Amino acid sequence: MPNTPITFVHLTDLHISAPELSDKHLQMDTVAATRHSLSEIRRLAKPPSFIVISGDLTNRGDQASYEVLKRVLETEAPKVPILCALGNHDHRSSFRAVFEPDSEPNDMPLDYDRVLKGLHVIVLDSSLPGRVLGGWEAGQMDWLGTRLKKHPDLPKLICSHHRPRISDGDLAWSCLTIDASEQLRCAISGQNVAGILTGHVHMDCVHHWYGVPVISNAGHHAGTDPVAYPQMFNMTDAAGFAICTLHASGLSTNFVPHPQTRHVLHEVDPSLLEHVEGAD
Numbered sequence: 001m002p003n004t005p006i007t008f009v010h011l012t013d014l015h016i017s018a019p020e021l022s023d024k025h026l027q028m029d030t031v032a033a034t035r036h037s038l039s040e041i042r043r044l045a046k047p048p049s050f051i052v053i054s055g056d057l058t059n060r061g062d063q064a065s066y067e068v069l070k071r072v073l074e075t076e077a078p079k080v081p082i083l084c085a086l087g088n089h090d091h092r093s094s095f096r097a098v099f100e101p102d103s104e105p106n107d108m109p110l111d112y113d114r115v116l117k118g119l120h121v122i123v124l125d126s127s128l129p130g131r132v133l134g135g136w137e138a139g140q141m142d143w144l145g146t147r148l149k150k151h152p153d154l155p156k157l158i159c160s161h162h163r164p165r166i167s168d169g170d171l172a173w174s175c176l177t178i179d180a181s182e183q184l185r186c187a188i189s190g191q192n193v194a195g196i197l198t199g200h201v202h203m204d205c206v207h208h209w210y211g212v213p214v215i216s217n218a219g220h221h222a223g224t225d226p227v228a229y230p231q232m233f234n235m236t237d238a239a240g241f242a243i244c245t246l247h248a249s250g251l252s253t254n255f256v257p258h259p260q261t262r263h264v265l266h267e268v269d270p271s272l273l274e275h276v277e278g279a280d
């Protein structure tokens with residue numbers, strides 16, 4: 001772990017939607033919510049070392065929405081590295097067309113890594129095109145194994161949209177598949193992984209998974225109400241982000257909620273979600 005603390009910001013589930021889409025599936029003004037988080041980050045006494053965004057960058061995965069996101073980040077985010085992961089609402093080639101315009105169009109998983117302030121950050125694409133649950137395509141875990149060995153002395157941070165399956169009670173749509181979770185567990189065992197930053201569930205939460213903290217936050221589109229869940233799957237006006245610091249003693253997370261009423265925007269019987277991969 002680092003001798004000097006490293007502070008960074010974790011954003012997730014922006015669900016940005018271009019105004020011309022008139023997206024009826026949105027429960028909130030997600031552009032405004034994202035702008036609010038960025039304005040809060042600009043108020044920090046010291047800019048974060050970097051920002052990680054753990055997927056569902058857009059709601060429809062269309063290029064126009066990625067263009068909106070790019071403009072918002074360029075104009076309103078602090079000038080620090082921003083690492084984006086993709087979620088089930090994203091689209092790989094649309095993302096690349098906007099954020100990597102010089103690269104060859106392709107639909108390969110968006111996996112990459114960076115060393116920032118002595119922290120090895122690894123972004124994994126857990127999206128499976130057309131599905132809501134998470135998993136890995138062929139070769140991704142081999143790539144992860146290779147990258148984990150690249151900087152053996154550095155602490156590692158992993159970012160993926162889906163969290164691993166924590167317990168048998170996890171609904172299938174809400175996490176990685178059982179096999180993908182086990183593959184991740186084997187890959188990171190003993191590799192000095194300080195934490196896994198995730199999204200998808202739209203809820204402030206920390207799980208300790210075989211000794212590694214798995215962290216998520218409410219995001220920017222309809223938080224999941226933790227009191228009603230899992231008896232009733234309520235989506236409220238909750239939103240927010242997190243400020244994380246990696247200390248020599250481990251990873252700390254401070255959640256930063258937006259003002260909220262907890263008014264229920266959308267209510268679903270969770271039994272309807274048990275066998276459905278199509279809702280988040």
Ligand SMILES: [Fe+2]
Nearest residue numbers: 013056200280
């Ligand atoms: Fe989401």
